[in-house]
Amino acid sequence: MSITTIPAKTIKTCDRCKAVMDGRNDRQEGALLVKAHALDMHGHACADASRKFDLCDSCLYTVAKTIDAAMASHVPVQDAQS
Ligand SMILES: [Zn+2]
Numbered sequence: 001m002s003i004t005t006i007p008a009k010t011i012k013t014c015d016r017c018k019a020v021m022d023g024r025n026d027r028q029e030g031a032l033l034v035k036a037h038a039l040d041m042h043g044h045a046c047a048d049a050s051r052k053f054d055l056c057d058s059c060l061y062t063v064a065k066t067i068d069a070a071m072a073s074h075v076p077v078q079d080a081q082s
Helices: 057-073 077-081
Strands: 030-034 037-039 045-048 051-055
Touching (some): 051 057
């Protein structure tokens, strides 16, 4: 009897475009982490509702630009009402 061990292989895919990240398209090791608590019906934190998205270099650029634009275009509530 002989034993052959086949090492596990980790395949990471981009959560946006589903491309397999192979070291050429994930050189920045990008990810988007959205931290949040899930709230119960009384408004108390009851669970972790955080989400993490692994992103290839191309999607990292696109998502970062989108977040930058959203943050820059936000009008504070007090200014919007005046
Ligand atoms: Zn991608």
